[in-house]
Amino acid sequence: MQDFRYCPYCRTELVAQLQEGLLRQRCPGCQELFYKNSKPCAGALVVDDQGRLLLARRAIAPFKGQWDLPGGYLEDGEHPEAGALREVLEETGLNIRITGFGGIYMDTYGASGVATLNIFYEATVLGAIPEKLDAKDDVAELGWFAADALPLGDFSFENGKRAIADWRARSAR
Ligand SMILES: [Zn+2]
Structure with a gap:
């Protein structure tokens, strides 16, 4: 599934962050972390x-x-x-x-x-x-x-x- 590029809440460009061994997307603006699920x-x-x-x-x-x-x-x-x-x-x-x-x-x-x-x-x-x-x-x-x-x-x-x-x-x- 394609990742978001911009935060859907505050429109800041998202960054990738390694967390618990998984690469997750994080918003540097509002700090929201985007979890992916099946x-x-x-x-x-x-x-x-x-x-x-x-x-x-x-x-x-x-x-x-x-x-x-x-x-x-x-x-x-x-x-x-x-x-x-x-x-x-x-x-x-x-x-x-x-x-x-x-x-x-x-x-x-x-x-x-x-x-x-x-x-x-x-x-x-x-x-x-x-x-x-x-x-x-x-x-x-x-x-x-x-x-x-x-x-x-x-x-x-x-x-x-x-x-x-x-x-x-x-x-x-
Ligand atoms: Zn945001």
């Missing part, structure tokens, strides 16, 4: 009553046209459980219930290389699942896939692939 994201491993996994084909870059787990960036102050519910609803129209924890996976997003911290939950659908799912938001298509028929050769992010691999290992026990 961006938090939340998503869900949603299964139907046959144990099939819900995947979403991406309608936008990066990885446009490739499969992904439903999910996205958290809003400011949002709990990751609430973020996972919101993202799945936005992308699929489905209300889900969280049934377990799906793990945390580090990754980067797109050409910017922004570091992401990806939190996954296991979930089921609340109520009846419609025959035909309605892809919304930044999703082009939705599909249910059996654990042994997942389109992993046509899959987007590494963090999702690792979350699915661990989910399959748990499901096989």
Whole structure:
């Protein structure tokens, strides 16, 4: 992720400073220190009553046209459980219930290389699942896939692939 060049509070040009072995940006004007963090994201491993996994084909870059787990960036102050519910609803129209924890996976997003911290939950659908799912938001298509028929050769992010691999290992026990 690109660094600030000027302080967003007082517009003074920032300087680099070594702190705790890490190079951080500091403002010589107001003394603000700028910490960098991975961006938090939340998503869900949603299964139907046959144990099939819900995947979403991406309608936008990066990885446009490739499969992904439903999910996205958290809003400011949002709990990751609430973020996972919101993202799945936005992308699929489905209300889900969280049934377990799906793990945390580090990754980067797109050409910017922004570091992401990806939190996954296991979930089921609340109520009846419609025959035909309605892809919304930044999703082009939705599909249910059996654990042994997942389109992993046509899959987007590494963090999702690792979350699915661990989910399959748990499901096989
Ligand atoms: Zn400043």
